[in-house]
Amino acid sequence: MTQTQFVTADAIRSAFSQAMSDMYRTEVPAYGTLLELVAEVNDQTLEATPGLRDRLAASEGLERISDERHGAIRLGTAEELATIRRIFAVMGMFPVGYYDLTVANVPVHSTAFRPISADALSINPFRVFTSLLRLDLLKDAELRDLAGEVLASRRIFTQEAMDLTAKAEAEGGLDKADAARFVQAVLETFRWHDRALVSAEVYHRLHDAHRLIADVVSFRGPHINHLTPRTLDIDRVQEGMPAKGIAPKAVVEGPPTRTCPIFLRQTSFKALEEVVSFHDGAGSWTAGSHTARFGEIEQRGAALTPKGRALYDSLLNTARGRCRPAGDGSNADEYRATLAETFTAFPDDWEEMRKEGLAYFSYRLTDAGAATRLESFDLEAALAEGLITCDALVYEDFLPVSAAGIFQSNLGDDESQAFEASPNQKTFEEALGAEVLDMFEHYAGLESASIERCERQLTGR
Numbered sequence: 001m002t003q004t005q006f007v008t009a010d011a012i013r014s015a016f017s018q019a020m021s022d023m024y025r026t027e028v029p030a031y032g033t034l035l036e037l038v039a040e041v042n043d044q045t046l047e048a049t050p051g052l053r054d055r056l057a058a059s060e061g062l063e064r065i066s067d068e069r070h071g072a073i074r075l076g077t078a079e080e081l082a083t084i085r086r087i088f089a090v091m092g093m094f095p096v097g098y099y100d101l102t103v104a105n106v107p108v109h110s111t112a113f114r115p116i117s118a119d120a121l122s123i124n125p126f127r128v129f130t131s132l133l134r135l136d137l138l139k140d141a142e143l144r145d146l147a148g149e150v151l152a153s154r155r156i157f158t159q160e161a162m163d164l165t166a167k168a169e170a171e172g173g174l175d176k177a178d179a180a181r182f183v184q185a186v187l188e189t190f191r192w193h194d195r196a197l198v199s200a201e202v203y204h205r206l207h208d209a210h211r212l213i214a215d216v217v218s219f220r221g222p223h224i225n226h227l228t229p230r231t232l233d234i235d236r237v238q239e240g241m242p243a244k245g246i247a248p249k250a251v252v253e254g255p256p257t258r259t260c261p262i263f264l265r266q267t268s269f270k271a272l273e274e275v276v277s278f279h280d281g282a283g284s285w286t287a288g289s290h291t292a293r294f295g296e297i298e299q300r301g302a303a304l305t306p307k308g309r310a311l312y313d314s315l316l317n318t319a320r321g322r323c324r325p326a327g328d329g330s331n332a333d334e335y336r337a338t339l340a341e342t343f344t345a346f347p348d349d350w351e352e353m354r355k356e357g358l359a360y361f362s363y364r365l366t367d368a369g370a371a372t373r374l375e376s377f378d379l380e381a382a383l384a385e386g387l388i389t390c391d392a393l394v395y396e397d398f399l400p401v402s403a404a405g406i407f408q409s410n411l412g413d414d415e416s417q418a419f420e421a422s423p424n425q426k427t428f429e430e431a432l433g434a435e436v437l438d439m440f441e442h443y444a445g446l447e448s449a450s451i452e453r454c455e456r457q458l459t460g461r
């Protein structure tokens with residue numbers, strides 16, 4: 001009997017992220033320009049930073065430095081969310097974290113589908129920040145019903161994508177030919193459709209309620225709204241955008257520039273106004289425009305513990321209380337200075353952060369450790385004796401305030417409708433058909449597993 005040869009989920013994810021990148025570059029030329037800038041800055045940073053090239057070559061390889069790390073979509077219904085969960089699972093991407101964006105006046109809640117194990121992340125770290133629209137927060141009942149009907153009428157997945165997902169679930173994987181078909185079929189869901197499902201009149205009513213509602217409801221599918229490569233120097237890319245003819249958002253989201261980077265810093269170029277047509281009746285189309293798609297970059301640092309996160313949140317709050325970044329960039333310098341000053345209260349030294357329990361670390365034996373056998377194990381003593389060393393764990397998730405800043409800069413700053421903050425993880429998980437992974441538990445688990453491994457190796461037990 002011949003055994004079917006399955007392609008790994010990691011390989012399917014790699015092929016998918018490549019296909020998505022190719023498609024998006026064709027659809028949004030400014031994104032191609034951003035990728036060129038990122039590659040230039042990454043090259044310059046590698047040249048200018050002694051040891052960085054060797055360090056990266058040893059840890060993760062150099063070829064994929066400037067590749068996409070994430071993208072984002074916004075879905076309209078529980079069924080769409082539950083289905084995308086099944087599709088992403090075939091690519092080894094699972095829901096991690098719950099993000100309530102109502103706190104920032106955006107009527108969605110979200111998770112990130114991503115690879116979880118260190119091996120899977122190193123093969124290909126691509127993730128998709130996935131939001132679900134909360135029509136229940138729309139006050140106009142008639143408009144809510146209308147939007148619900150439009151969403152119920154659309155099918156965002158092709159039959160082939162559904163069939164191949166079911167096949168992968170039933171058989172435990174896909175062979176090479178099926179995997180290639182699966183990637184192409186799933187890509188269709190993320191494609192741009194310039195012909196709206198709704199009339200110009202309905203589009204404008206949705207748009208007046210909230211731009212995001214118009215973006216989710218009006219089209220045949222949840223077009224990928226941005227992709228995000230990684231940069232080695234986000235400040236340089238931010239500064240370099242205007243010279244390349246692309247307009248950056250006002251400020252970089254997240255923590256300030258630091259010696260020991262924490263969490264995640266992100267910025268984007270502003271969403272482009274694109275030509276669309278609205279469906280005004282059988283065969284009749286009206287020209288109009290829609291603003292949704294942009295390009296983003298990210299730079300990641302250490303994953304913080306709940307204690308570190310609380311300190312981060314409170315400092316960010318303080319800084320934004322003193323200076324709220326304006327959408328037009330008019331106080332960008334002041335915001336940067338305020339943020340930097342406020343964050344002097346956050347230790348910028350790995351050992352201090354470790355001692356104070358602000359970040360998660362991964363521990364491993366040094367050469368001296370590998371040549372040593374101990375009777376009993378004490379982490380701090382082993383560290384002090386140089387038998388063990390550690391590195392901060394990289395934060396692989398997202399930040400709600402930053403995400404809100406990214407949403408806002410692409411929706412316009414002038415949203416008039418206010419939503420009440422109303423996190424509802426339970427409803428979200430019901431729609432998803434699964435629980436999301438708790439990221440703090442996950443990082444804590446990685447840290448303690450690394451300590452246990454050191455103990456086993458040092459004591460030989």
Ligand code: OOG
Binds near residue numbers: 072402404
């Ligand atoms: C998602 C915005 C969130 C990020 O990087 O924080 C995000 C969206 O605009 O749909 O992608």
Ligand code: NI
Binds near residue numbers: 070
């Ligand atoms: Ni993003």
